[in-house]
Structures are given as C-alpha cells and as structure tokens.
Amino acid sequence: xxxxxxxxxxxxxxxxxxxxxxxxxxxxxxxxxxxxxxxxxxxxxxxxxxxxxxxxxxxxxxxxxxxxxxxxxxxxxxxxxxxxxxxxxxxxxxxxxxxxxxxxxxxxxxxxxxxxxxxxxxxxxxxxxxxxxxxxxxxxxxxxxxxxxxxxxxxxxxxxxxxxxxxxxxxxxxxxxxxxxxxxxxxxxxxxxxxxxxxxxxxxxxxxxxxxxxxxxxxxxxxxxxxxxxxxxxxxxxxxxxxxxxxxxxxxxxxxxxxxxxxxxxxxxxxxxxx
Amino acid sequence: xxxxxxxxxxxxxxxxxxxxxxxxxxxxxxxxxxxxxxxxxxxxxxxxxxxxxxxxxxxxxxxxxxxxxxxxxxxxxxxxxxxxxxxxxxxxxxxxxxxxxxxxxxxxxxxxxxxxxxxxxxxxxxxxxxxxxxxxxxxxxxxxxxxxxxxxxxxxxxxxxxxxxxxxxxxxxxxxxxxxxxx
Numbered sequence: 001x002x003x004x005x006x007x008x009x010x011x012x013x014x015x016x017x018x019x020x021x022x023x024x025x026x027x028x029x030x031x032x033x034x035x036x037x038x039x040x041x042x043x044x045x046x047x048x049x050x051x052x053x054x055x056x057x058x059x060x061x062x063x064x065x066x067x068x069x070x071x072x073x074x075x076x077x078x079x080x081x082x083x084x085x086x087x088x089x090x091x092x093x094x095x096x097x098x099x100x101x102x103x104x105x106x107x108x109x110x111x112x113x114x115x116x117x118x119x120x121x122x123x124x125x126x127x128x129x130x131x132x133x134x135x136x137x138x139x140x141x142x143x144x145x146x147x148x149x150x151x152x153x154x155x156x157x158x159x160x161x162x163x164x165x166x167x168x169x170x171x172x173x174x175x176x177x178x179x180x181x182x183x184x185x186x187x188x189x190x191x192x193x194x195x196x197x198x199x200x201x202x203x204x205x206x207x208x209x210x211x212x213x214x215x216x217x218x219x220x221x222x223x224x225x226x227x228x229x230x231x232x233x234x235x236x237x238x239x240x241x242x243x244x245x246x247x248x249x250x251x252x253x254x255x256x257x258x259x260x261x262x263x264x265x266x267x268x269x270x271x272x273x274x275x
Numbered sequence: 276x277x278x279x280x281x282x283x284x285x286x287x288x289x290x291x292x293x294x295x296x297x298x299x300x301x302x303x304x305x306x307x308x309x310x311x312x313x314x315x316x317x318x319x320x321x322x323x324x325x326x327x328x329x330x331x332x333x334x335x336x337x338x339x340x341x342x343x344x345x346x347x348x349x350x351x352x353x354x355x356x357x358x359x360x361x362x363x364x365x366x367x368x369x370x371x372x373x374x375x376x377x378x379x380x381x382x383x384x385x386x387x388x389x390x391x392x393x394x395x396x397x398x399x400x401x402x403x404x405x406x407x408x409x410x411x412x413x414x415x416x417x418x419x420x421x422x423x424x425x426x427x428x429x430x431x432x433x434x435x436x437x438x439x440x441x442x443x444x445x446x447x448x449x450x451x452x453x454x455x456x457x458x
Contacts, residue, residue: 005288012333019331020392022299022302025299025302025303027392027432027451028414058292058293142389175413175414214303215303215414215415215417216415216416217414
C-alpha cells in the first residue's frame with residue numbers, strides 16, 4: 001500500500017485526467033483527448049477505465065467492478081484487487097451500495113441513483129471509425145454534426161438483413177448534438193443511458209480519449225421512423241433466478257446442443273435467487 | 276507580506292481527490308452549491324477558488340489572475356503551490372477574478388469546432404451568492420433548476436467557457452451546456 005501513491009497514479013497524471021473529465025462533463029459525449037499512461041495491464045483490459053477510476057477515487061468510496069455484468073470474472077477481479085491494493089478502498093458486489101462502478105460492457109440491472117458514478121471501459125471511442133478511418137475526417141464530421149454516413153450504415157443494415165443488425169456498441173445521439181459510441185454494451189442497455197440519475201464517464205486508454213454523460217442527459221439511439229430502435233434480449237427467462245426482464249448470457253452446457261440462459265448481471269441474479 | 280508558504284494541501288492525494296469530486300459533482304449538476312474549504316490563499320482569493328487551483332492547476336496550465344486577484348502575494352502563492360505559469364487572458368487555461376474583472380469574456384478561448392475542449396475555465400469570485408436570478412435547463416438538471424448567476428456568458432455550444440462560481444467556501448458551476456434564462 002505505502003509503495004504506491006494513493007490510487008496508483010501520480011498527482012500530475014491525476015490532475016491531467018481530472019481536467020479532461022471536467023471538460024468531458026461540460027461538453028457531453030465530446031471525446032476529450034488525454035495523455036493516457038501505460039498501466040500495469042495490457043491495452044484492451046480496461047486501462048482507460050482504470051485511469052478514470054484512479055483519478056476519481058477517494059478513500060471513502062465503495063467500488064464495484066463488473067466485466068460483462070459479472071463481479072467474478074478475471075478482468076473484474078483483477079481490477080478490483082488492484083484498487084484494493086493501491087487505494088485501500090471498500091469494495092462491494094451490490095450495485096446499490098457502490099459509489100463508483102467500473103464496468104466492461106454492461107450497465108447493471110438494478111436502477112442507479114443520484115451520486116453514483118459509472119466508469120466504462122471503451123475500446124474504440126469513435127463511433128465513426130469503422131466508416132471513416134482518418135481522425136482528421138471524423139473530427140471534422142463531429143464539428144459539422146455531419147452524421148449522414150452513420151444513417152447510411154444503419155440503412156444498409158436494414159437493406160441487407162431486414163433490420164438494424166448492430167447488437168452492441170449501438171450508436172446514440174446525445175442532447176441532439178454529438179453521436180457517441182456507448183462502448184460495447186448490448187443495445188438492451190442503451191435506454192438506461194437516457195436521463196440516468198448517475199454520472200457516466202467513459203475512458204479509452206489505447207485511443208487516449210475521455211468522454212462523459214452528466215446525469216439527466218438526453219441519449220437517443222439512432223433509428224428510422226419506420227424502423228424504430230428496439231432493445232432486444234434472448235427470448236428466455238433466467239434459469240437460476242427466473243428473471244424475464246434482465247439481459248441473458250447463453251451458456252453451452254454439453255456437446256449435444258444443451259444450453260441454458262442466465263442473467264449476465266451476477267449481482268442482480270444472486271440477490272433475486274436469495275430472496 | 277503574507278505567508279505564501281502556508282495554506283496548501285497537507286495531504287495532497289486525499290485532499291485533491293476530495294476536492295476534485297466536489298468540483299466534478301458541481302460541474303455534473305449545474306447550479307448546485309457545494310463546500311470546498313481545504314486550502315487558504317492570501318486575500319482576497321476565496322478558499323473555494325484556492326482549493327480548485329491546487330486541485331486542477333499545475334506547470335502545464337497557464338493561469339490568469341484578473342483585477343484584485345493579481346497581487347504579488349497571490350502570484351507568489353500560486354507559483355509556489357502549483358508551479359503554474361501566470362499568463363495573459365487569451366492564453367489562460369484558468370482565469371480567476373470577479374465578474375467585473377474578468378469582463379469582457381470575449382478575450383478568453385472558447386475552443387474550436389474541432390477541439391471545443393481548448394477553452395478557458397473561469398473561476399468567478401463572488402462577494403456572495405445572492406437570490407436566484409436565472410432558470411437553468413440542460414444536461415445534469417432534472418427538469419429545471421434556479422440559481423444565482425452574476426450575468427450571461429458566451430455559449431455557442433459546443434464552444435464556450437465553463438464557469439466555477441466561488442464565494443468563501445462555497446462552490447457552484449455552470450458548464451457551457453447549460454441553457455440559462457433570466458427570471
């Protein structure tokens with residue numbers, strides 16, 4: 001514990017990230033460049049989220065870390081123990097008890113409340129990147145709010161597949177201005193972003209970008225009048241807790257076609273199963 | 276000469292973390308008032324403004340001291356505690372002063388269309404928070420809120436300056452995303 005500064009990062013780095021975070025909150029969903037540091041874990045393991053969490057943590061926080069909804073998978077366990085070692089903060093698996101929730105690719109099922117901070121790990125923060133590889137061009141497109149290309153992409157989905165085939169990292173428009181990548185959360189979670197009472201922070205370490213959604217911000221999933229956005233999930237109930245309203249993981253149980261569907265949010269599922 | 280060595284953080288990692296979360300909460304919920312009182316700079320700088328400076332300013336962020344804040348004592352305090360270079364208004368990352376001393380706001384950077392984040396953050400020192408003068412709507416506000424503001428500011432979203440309002444140990448914020456309307 002005493003081998004590290006509080007929350008691992010040095011104070012200069014935390015100040016730099018904190019300034020970026022304040023700009024990000026002031027310009028909702030605009031991607032603020034920041035000088036991402038090398039972290040003691042590989043890119044792609046949540047280095048952006050870890051840096052944002054480190055810059056936000058204070059000693060009396062209660063931290064929850066989830067990976068695809070689960071508290072007990074490798075990424076979640078290692079990041080949680082990283083902050084237990086370097087910041088000595090309390091940790092929890094209960095969504096309601098947490099003051100900061102770092103997440104990889106899910107938003108918890110239990111409703112968030114005012115004062116909570118969600119920190120998302122983001123691999124590719126630029127929603128237009130797969131349509132236009134040049135940063136200079138995507139930056140100009142954001143400046144001009146020129147998002148026709150994204151609508152064409154969604155239209156081509158419909159022309160090819162009969163529906164918008166994007167199932168995760170489904171693009172959203174924030175406060176009628178910037179188009180934003182909500183990180184690879186399933187589109188089932190998109191409605192939870194809209195008008196949320198919690199503060200949402202997004203960190204992309206390799207891509208060196210930070211962006212944010214303040215509480216009570218309008219977040220609309222892109223769609224068409226005749227093909228409205230629909231949040232989808234597997235048409236089953238959870239085998240363990242019976243929930244019909246939660247996002248489900250499909251688990252293969254044998255090599256003869258056996259499968260089961262269980263809640264991806266382990267905390268939600270175990271609390272339901274216990275009660 | 277005031278004791279410019281005094282009034283800083285005694286435990287920087289924890290005090291800065293606490294102060295940042297207060298500032299983040301203020302920026303995320305425009306118009307709400309918060310308490311920030313850890314640092315103490317020479318008069319007339321408020322505790323809230325002094326604490327914000329220690330939390331956010333360093334050698335990479337030029338600071339502009341406006342009007343009555345531009346005293347040798349405060350210059351020395353800012354230099355010693357943050358290392359921030361003192362700069363003119365148009366080059367500042369942070370500018371501190373009363374509403375009157377900061378005017379005209381046109382001289383501060385509001386960012387560019389491609390990089391709206393390259394803007395000045397103003398720390399506006401108030402004698403006191405008066406009665407609510409404006410109705411606020413926009414991100415961070417559930418429906419609408421009312422707050423005391425010393426006046427209107429430039430905001431051509433996404434360009435604009437972000438404001439922290441400080442008085443004594445009280446802090447409030449007004450990001451550029453907030454739409455304001457006089458009551």
